[in-house]
Amino acid sequence: MIKICIDPGHGGIDRANRGPKGYIEADGVLKISKYLKAELEKTGQFEVLLTRPIDATMSLTERGKMAKGYDMFISQHTNAFNGKAGGTVVFYSVDLPQDKEIAEKLSKAISETLGISNRGAKIRESEKYPGEDYYTVIDTAQDIGCPHVFIIESAFHDNPAEEALLLKDENLQKIAQVQAKVICEFYGVSLINYEEKYKTLVSDIKKLIEVYNV
Numbered sequence: 001m002i003k004i005c006i007d008p009g010h011g012g013i014d015r016a017n018r019g020p021k022g023y024i025e026a027d028g029v030l031k032i033s034k035y036l037k038a039e040l041e042k043t044g045q046f047e048v049l050l051t052r053p054i055d056a057t058m059s060l061t062e063r064g065k066m067a068k069g070y071d072m073f074i075s076q077h078t079n080a081f082n083g084k085a086g087g088t089v090v091f092y093s094v095d096l097p098q099d100k101e102i103a104e105k106l107s108k109a110i111s112e113t114l115g116i117s118n119r120g121a122k123i124r125e126s127e128k129y130p131g132e133d134y135y136t137v138i139d140t141a142q143d144i145g146c147p148h149v150f151i152i153e154s155a156f157h158d159n160p161a162e163e164a165l166l167l168k169d170e171n172l173q174k175i176a177q178v179q180a181k182v183i184c185e186f187y188g189v190s191l192i193n194y195e196e197k198y199k200t201l202v203s204d205i206k207k208l209i210e211v212y213n214v
């Protein structure tokens, strides 16, 4: 089994990040995380852990430490700046430069599915501790030995147009589905397409009926 640790950002006493129309980052990213867990588990190839499966207070180091023994750690977020900035961005670790490629793919896939701009893959190095990651959750997960570590900022919730997208559950589900698609491609796991499987099954039954003339 491929072990994935998904971290829904914020939550508990940390619920202040909101959009102008009432989107709450802590709740939106929990939904994305749960959808992603479901998508990955459908394949039967992934074992998925959520750092917080409910609305709960957790420190950044507690979250990062949960990546121990996992093959990939993804912290789910939505972004905020000045109300006008927009797009998707995916951060990867200073110490894991080979993750740039999958980070680029994740960012491109999410931005395309939402129809927003693609800021792409980025690293953010600590100014205080050069060579270390600026983001505590990335730094901790990487230091504990997780080989693939990301923060995904799917869209800007303080941008009214992007908040409108995030307020729809179907879009949160789409974000999770495209993330799952990229992760499956990365590990060479085929995503189960139930619709296709059903169509094939129906046509096989029809053929059998013809052959046996029942």
Ligand SMILES: [Zn+2]
Pocket (backbone or CB within 6 Å): 009, 010, 017, 025, 077, 078, 079
């Ligand atoms: Zn956040």
